[in-house]
Amino acid sequence: MNPSQLLEAENWSAPLVGAVLVVVLTVALSATVGTALTGMATSSPSPPAQxxxxxxxxxxxxxxxxxxxxxxxxxxxxxxxxxxxxxxxxxxxxxxxxxxxxxxxxxxxxxxxxxxxxxxxxxxxxxxxxxxxxxxxxxxxxxxx
Structure with missing residues (x-):
């Protein structure tokens, strides 16, 4: 295998790492937003005194x-x-x-x-x-x- 073929064979790793990072960031952001929205939806004001x-x-x-x-x-x-x-x-x-x-x-x-x-x-x-x-x-x- 010559050096130019070796470089072409390793070019696949950069797009794969980028795609994995995008998926990880999307999941982390979704979890953060989901947790915040769930917390706001379940909190209710205190009932008035009776x-x-x-x-x-x-x-x-x-x-x-x-x-x-x-x-x-x-x-x-x-x-x-x-x-x-x-x-x-x-x-x-x-x-x-x-x-x-x-x-x-x-x-x-x-x-x-x-x-x-x-x-x-x-x-x-x-x-x-x-x-x-x-x-x-x-x-x-x-x-x-």
Missing amino acids: ATADIDIGEESVTVTWTANVDAEQLRVQLAIGDRTAIVTLNAVGDAVRVDSTGLTTRGSANGSSIALSDGERVEVTVVAINGDRKGIVANDSASV
């Missing part, structure tokens, strides 16, 4: 009572009366807030700002369950009293 509250809007008062709990640490009650707003925190099942013409009263370990209700005013009540950074609206109601 509890149960009763909103009773009567003729002369509004009462909100924390009646049951799933996983909430507290309930935040927002009372919007006309252009005024009060925020009350209920800390345990059984806590309640009542607002009427004399002002705001709480039962249990509830606490918050003061507000009063006048005849004919529109009241909007929103109750939000809170657990750390998870929040979820558990009750919402409005009416004129």
Whole structure:
């Protein structure tokens, strides 16, 4: 075998090595992208905090009572009366807030700002369950009293 034939016989190795490298890089890239996409698809946001509250809007008062709990640490009650707003925190099942013409009263370990209700005013009540950074609206109601 002469030297030129030997060189021609070894020329097949460069394309083969190149093809193998392309296949290896393609498989590695596919595995990396697939893993990233699978991780994004399976991650889901945390569910909102949950509890149960009763909103009773009567003729002369509004009462909100924390009646049951799933996983909430507290309930935040927002009372919007006309252009005024009060925020009350209920800390345990059984806590309640009542607002009427004399002002705001709480039962249990509830606490918050003061507000009063006048005849004919529109009241909007929103109750939000809170657990750390998870929040979820558990009750919402409005009416004129």
